[in-house]
């Protein structure tokens with residue numbers, strides 16, 4: 554039984570205020586979770602409650618903490634913690650808005666995740682195991698950023714994430730080993746060419762490239778320098794985050810001072826797909842370009858994972874609608890886009906029902922909270938994206954999956970190629 558829910562202000566990886574919730578049970582066990590925050594957000598996302606005004610750039614979260622302490626605490630106290638579905642539904646009803654703007658997506662997601670942790674504490678098992686509910690699960694294929702760009706690096710390059718995935722690895726541990734070598738090799742390359750400017754919001758290198766292709770070429774070289782085979786062992790994964798620079802069928806590539814229409818954008822991405830071993834591409838077009846998604850997917854879904862992030866905003870209805878007209882073949886799953894874990898799981902399930910690739914994802918603003926590592930494993934999502942291979946708010950998640958993998962012992966299985974929604978050649 555829930556005794557109390559408490560919200561407090563904490564700080565995220567960008568030094569901005571965020572919300573932590575603690576759910577306390579009768580008898581003293583607790584569950585605790587922190588809300589993450591995005592920078593390149595879809596317009597259909599649950600919105601965070603932020604105080605506005607001058608303090609901390611308007612980003613303070615005292616009002617979201619009050620929503621927990623003055624509304625959710627009273628409403629949830631005395632209820633059975635195991636009814637995650639009803640508790641989440643109650644929070645959604647109390648909020649009463651379509652975008653969670655009254656109580657705040659940040660208040661809701663922190664509380665919903667804290668409830669899950671309290672359930673796991675009460676059951677005396679790790680969260681992933683509680684969520685797996687006795688079903689066999691595999692360790693997720695990690696998608697790991699090497700270069701950051703877009704909204705996470707002041708648009709130094711147009712593309713937001715240049716990532717690698719290692720589906721030919723035989724374990725999660727080995728996939729991280731390969732990635733560590735690639736990350737090192739990429740850093741060495743940038744240092745040698747004088748193009749290293751630091752690290753971006755998610756820990757990837759912040760590179761001084763002159764074109765998006767230069768980033769792709771450098772990534773290829775880093776894979777080879779790491780002693781790995783591009784394509785056969787390691788794939789490139791891109792998050793274009795096209796809503797950040799495109800709308801109404803106009804895409805403004807700042808780096809190359811070019812404006813492309815939807816067809817030209819599709820052609821450019823198609824050339825990249827022909828020239829590089831790109832296995833996954835996220836938000837290739839803007840969230841308002843449904844037509845473009847359909848055209849892009851009809852051409853490339855048979856050989857590449859095409860992920861909707863801003864386009865689907867972790868919404869089960871949107872996933873089903875997109876699947877019905879083959880607009881893509883994968884969905885990014887971010888708990889704070891949905892608001893509660895129940896809604897997050899519904900979106901994931903809709904993705905699985907459509908035979909989509911499903912990728913549990915962090916945000917660019919993160920904390921030491923490792924809940925999503927447990928969601929990816931326990932919900933058997935197939936893939937996990939949490940940023941790069943540096944900065945502890947990222948490494949905390951990778952390291953947590955390593956602990957889980959080790960705890961599974963000889964039963965540990967890795968998703969590998971099976972996680973991808975296309976037939977690898």
Ligand code: PGA
Nearest residue numbers: 590591592593594916917
């Ligand atoms: P965000 O970026 O958290 O800043 O929205 C992550 C992503 O686009 O996948």
Ligand code: ZN
Nearest residue numbers: 792794835862
């Ligand atoms: Zn994205």
